[in-house]
Amino acid sequence: MKILVTGGAGFIGSHIAEYLVQRGDDVTILDNLNTGKKENLAKINDKINFVNGDIRDYKLLEELVNNTTGVFHEAALASVQDSFNMKDEYIDVNVNGTENILKLGKEYGFKIVYASSSSVYGNPNTIPVKETDERKPINPYAQTKLDDEYLAKKYSEMGVSVIGLRYFNVFGPRQSKEYAGVIKLFLEKIKQEISPKINGDGLQTRDFVHIDDVVKANILAMDSNIKHEFFNVGTGNSISILDLANVVIDASSLSLEPIHGPELPGDVRATQADITLIRKLLNWEPKMRLDDWLTKIISNKDFQYI
Ligand SMILES: NC(=O)c1ccc[n+]([C@@H]2O[C@H](COP(=O)([O-])OP(=O)(O)OC[C@H]3O[C@@H](n4cnc5c(N)ncnc54)[C@H](O)[C@@H]3O)[C@@H](O)[C@H]2O)c1
Numbered sequence: 001m002k003i004l005v006t007g008g009a010g011f012i013g014s015h016i017a018e019y020l021v022q023r024g025d026d027v028t029i030l031d032n033l034n035t036g037k038k039e040n041l042a043k044i045n046d047k048i049n050f051v052n053g054d055i056r057d058y059k060l061l062e063e064l065v066n067n068t069t070g071v072f073h074e075a076a077l078a079s080v081q082d083s084f085n086m087k088d089e090y091i092d093v094n095v096n097g098t099e100n101i102l103k104l105g106k107e108y109g110f111k112i113v114y115a116s117s118s119s120v121y122g123n124p125n126t127i128p129v130k131e132t133d134e135r136k137p138i139n140p141y142a143q144t145k146l147d148d149e150y151l152a153k154k155y156s157e158m159g160v161s162v163i164g165l166r167y168f169n170v171f172g173p174r175q176s177k178e179y180a181g182v183i184k185l186f187l188e189k190i191k192q193e194i195s196p197k198i199n200g201d202g203l204q205t206r207d208f209v210h211i212d213d214v215v216k217a218n219i220l221a222m223d224s225n226i227k228h229e230f231f232n233v234g235t236g237n238s239i240s241i242l243d244l245a246n247v248v249i250d251a252s253s254l255s256l257e258p259i260h261g262p263e264l265p266g267d268v269r270a271t272q273a274d275i276t277l278i279r280k281l282l283n284w285e286p287k288m289r290l291d292d293w294l295t296k297i298i299s300n301k302d303f304q305y306i
Pocket residue numbers: 006007008009010011012013030031032033034035036037053054055056073074075076077078093097115116117118166167168169170171176178179180
């Protein structure tokens with residue numbers, strides 16, 4: 001299959017691209033290397049067509065989607081904190097860029113699986129959160145992801161096949177500093193044998209899902225007969241940031257205590273996915289447990305990926 005991966009030099013996109021190459025697809029990556037890195041593609045560099053360009057460039061996108069069967073759309077500006085100061089840029093890349101892909105999907109008939117986000121829920125009234133629950137973003141980044149969902153729905157009504165995956169907190173090799181960045185930061189501290197720092201009281205909870213499981217969800221969504229849906233992609237379990245710090249400290253056998261800094265603006269209090277829908281419709285099941293992964297990394301002193 002001929003596939004385009006936008007944001008393919010980033011954390012999630014590069015793992016999707018690796019999977020596609022290994023199964024024999026013809027892969028093109030479009031990335032402007034804003035946060036992405038060519039090093040993320042080291043394993044597949046000679047097997048892909050890499051294009052350094054911007055998803056806001058409609059003409060360029062149009063050249064790249066010619067004869068494409070599917071587009072995995074991962075490119076975005078993804079920092080909650082930056083989004084407060086760069087609202088227009090966030091709207092331009094995340095919303096206008098996504099609409100370019102949807103428009104081309106309508107024109108050329110390819111299927112789109114794209115990165116939505118658990119942040120569309122804001123601070124949910126009930127946990128675990130279901131796909132049909134209210135969406136109330138609490139920061140400009142999350143608002144762009146909600147606007148993308150409105151667009152995805154609109155274009156699906158015009159016949160475009162588009163599935164939005166609401167990722168929770170994705171962790172694993174090459175992870176970016178957003179979302180599961182706390183894991184990266186804690187591991188960096190442990191590597192230096194110093195205490196991890198928690199923003200706020202540490203009682204905020206997160207549903208951490210491993211990158212291999214996220215790749216699988218993307219592939220199942222693309223290969224399915226489903227034309228339009230939004231799916232939660234989490235594990236259904238959550239851990240508080242304080243407990244996470246203690247898991248990391250315990251696994252290291254260092255005698256440390258976590259330290260606390262100020263709470264971050266726009267930080268949601270709790271995330272936990274209800275994954276009934278994706279289990280049922282895509283037969284997807286998360287396999288990797290966060291504590292197993294952390295214990296393995298720390299006990300082997302295998303910090304090379306951070
Ligand atoms: N990592 C998570 O836990 C998580 C959770 C929810 C949603 N998401 C979403 O998943 C997607 C991938 O996130 P990630 O964690 O891999 O982040 P990332 O920053 O590693 O990847 C994003 C990629 O998009 C590229 N990009 C940015 N602007 C671009 C533009 N205008 N044109 C072309 N390329 C551009 C960047 O260079 C980067 O390679 C994003 O849409 C993000 O919002 C991620």
